[in-house]
Amino acid sequence: MRRWLPSIVLLAAGLIAGVPLIGDGAVLAGVVFLAVFVVLGVLVSPPAFPRSVTDATARAAQAADGRPIIYWRPGCPYCLRMRTVLAREAGRYHWVDIWTDPEAAASVRAVADGNETVPTVVTPGESYVNPSPQLVRNLH
Known part of the structure; x- marks a missing residue:
């Protein structure tokens, strides 16, 4: 589990910040924000190596x-x-x-x-x- 912690934290941060933006009507900004954090999470994940x-x-x-x-x-x-x-x-x-x-x-x-x-x-x-x-x- 420890190996995946950085990826999980990045995904959670993207959800915490992106979903409220989407809920407030800033759909594009929320989706972009979430996508950036998902990509970062994938880059630091163990399978990226x-x-x-x-x-x-x-x-x-x-x-x-x-x-x-x-x-x-x-x-x-x-x-x-x-x-x-x-x-x-x-x-x-x-x-x-x-x-x-x-x-x-x-x-x-x-x-x-x-x-x-x-x-x-x-x-x-x-x-x-x-x-x-x-x-x-x-x-x-």
């Missing part, structure tokens, strides 16, 4: 193929930016949701001074906390 794997699975795969691991969480605007900029290349990375895997959260804390700062990118030789998408694109 490539399928997440566990930390153990990502590390084993990285040992075999050398591709970077990107640790993320739903609702994180920096993760959304990373995902959006990488777009078609997103499948070249191992995506790990730290809210679904306690080991993943521990891995992030180990390289981020005890914090769960995401996105965190781990390559076979280096770790990057909240790197630019361009830097990540150049890693692989």
Whole structure:
């Protein structure tokens, strides 16, 4: 449920603000307002990201193929930016949701001074906390 909380909050905010506008006769404004919040809710939802794997699975795969691991969480605007900029290349990375895997959260804390700062990118030789998408694109 925690993974979906940002999407649910955005949808609720859209309903709370959009429905009264529609009821007051400002139908277009209410519909636009609601639509914007629904789109934002979809963008930050877990399905907007490539399928997440566990930390153990990502590390084993990285040992075999050398591709970077990107640790993320739903609702994180920096993760959304990373995902959006990488777009078609997103499948070249191992995506790990730290809210679904306690080991993943521990891995992030180990390289981020005890914090769960995401996105965190781990390559076979280096770790990057909240790197630019361009830097990540150049890693692989």
